Amino acid sequence: MTWLTAEIAAVNQETPRVRTLELAARGWPGHRAGQHLDLRLTAEDGYQAQRSYSIASAPGEPLALTVERLDDGEVSPYLVDEAREGDRLEVRGPIGGYFVWDGDEPQPSLLIAGGSGVVPLMAMSRHHAQIESRAPMRLVVSSRTLADVIYREELNRLTAKGDGFEVVHTLTREQPPGWTGYTRRIDPELLSEVAFPAAEAPRVYVCGSTRFVDAAADGLIEAGYEPGWIRTERFGATGS
Amino acid sequence: METRDLKLDGNAIGGLMLELVGSDLTAAISVCGGCGAHEEMARLDVYTGAGIVVRCRHCEAVMIRIVQGRGRSWLDLSGTASLQLDQ
Numbered sequence: 001m002t003w004l005t006a007e008i009a010a011v012n013q014e015t016p017r018v019r020t021l022e023l024a025a026r027g028w029p030g031h032r033a034g035q036h037l038d039l040r041l042t043a044e045d046g047y048q049a050q051r052s053y054s055i056a057s058a059p060g061e062p063l064a065l066t067v068e069r070l071d072d073g074e075v076s077p078y079l080v081d082e083a084r085e086g087d088r089l090e091v092r093g094p095i096g097g098y099f100v101w102d103g104d105e106p107q108p109s110l111l112i113a114g115g116s117g118v119v120p121l122m123a124m125s126r127h128h129a130q131i132e133s134r135a136p137m138r139l140v141v142s143s144r145t146l147a148d149v150i151y152r153e154e155l156n157r158l159t160a161k162g163d164g165f166e167v168v169h170t171l172t173r174e175q176p177p178g179w180t181g182y183t184r185r186i187d188p189e190l191l192s193e194v195a196f197p198a199a200e201a202p203r204v205y206v207c208g209s210t211r212f213v214d215a216a217a218d219g220l221i222e223a224g225y226e227p228g229w230i231r232t233e234r235f236g237a238t239g240s
Numbered sequence: 241m242e243t244r245d246l247k248l249d250g251n252a253i254g255g256l257m258l259e260l261v262g263s264d265l266t267a268a269i270s271v272c273g274g275c276g277a278h279e280e281m282a283r284l285d286v287y288t289g290a291g292i293v294v295r296c297r298h299c300e301a302v303m304i305r306i307v308q309g310r311g312r313s314w315l316d317l318s319g320t321a322s323l324q325l326d327q
Binding site: 232 | 252326
């Protein structure tokens with residue numbers, strides 16, 4: 001697989017630390033919801049830095065990445081603070097045949113996101129709307145504060161469609177006055193309240209830090225889920 | 241994420257394996273040479289540092305080691321009994 005040149009076609013600030021970059025990449029073969037790509041930057045002196053980023057857009061939509069700035073990162077500060085329309089970078093992909101949701105199965109899908117782990121799950125949520133799936137899909141999003149919730153407006157719109165898509169928020173650090181959602185990190189009790197009954201054999205997708213993913217998977221297994229139903233993707237330093 | 245986790249999973253080496261062997265192996269069934277467990281490569285534990293170590297999520301045996309440097313890559317699959325790829 002070769003590296004393709006991609007031009008930044010649009011930039012959207014999602015939260016103070018998170019930006020979406022729409023990319024125009026000639027020769028891009030398309031992608032499935034949940035896949036990621038490798039992105040490479042080359043400095044003037046030839047130094048190269050490469051990272052993996054999840055694809056945020058639904059299949060068939062313009063290629064978009066949503067990137068969170070890691071303050072000690074090498075790549076994300078550029079992508080979030082400096083990159084502008086017309087800048088060029090290189091991408092390779094799409095990558096991943098496991099953490100994907102194609103919408104061709106009838107059982108409910110439970111998506112669990114820690115912070116910017118929502119990105120590949122947003123591609124699945126958008127795909128659910130795009131293909132007019134009636135299969136139940138529930139997205140659980142854990143964020144620090146309301147201002148840190150990525151895609152908040154769009155998630156409200158997707159929920160309002162009434163097509164079986166639901167969102168559950170938990171704000172772990174600070175909540176606005178009158179907040180009625182969850183106020184803590186995900187734990188077995190929270191999961192047992194938001195998860196579909198095990199008898200429905202849901203498909204589960206969890207994305208976040210290793211600690212978050214392990215807590216979610218362990219909690220679901222405690223709630224009677226089979227390990228084989230749970231697909232996970234861990235974020236870490238290689239995703240900075 | 242804000243954390244600097246060293247423990248990842250096989251999704252994280254999807255691009256690297258594609259580069260090394262020419263196929264997307266994230267969904268390839270990988271059989272542990274230690275305990276015989278079958279899992280998609282995406283479900284294996286991946287530790288990154290100077291090199292990459294892939295461990296069985298059941299018995300923690302080393303299944304794959306990858307070291308890159310000086311324009312070469314060294315891929316040690318001796319802990320993997322087999323890989324099953326879709327055609």
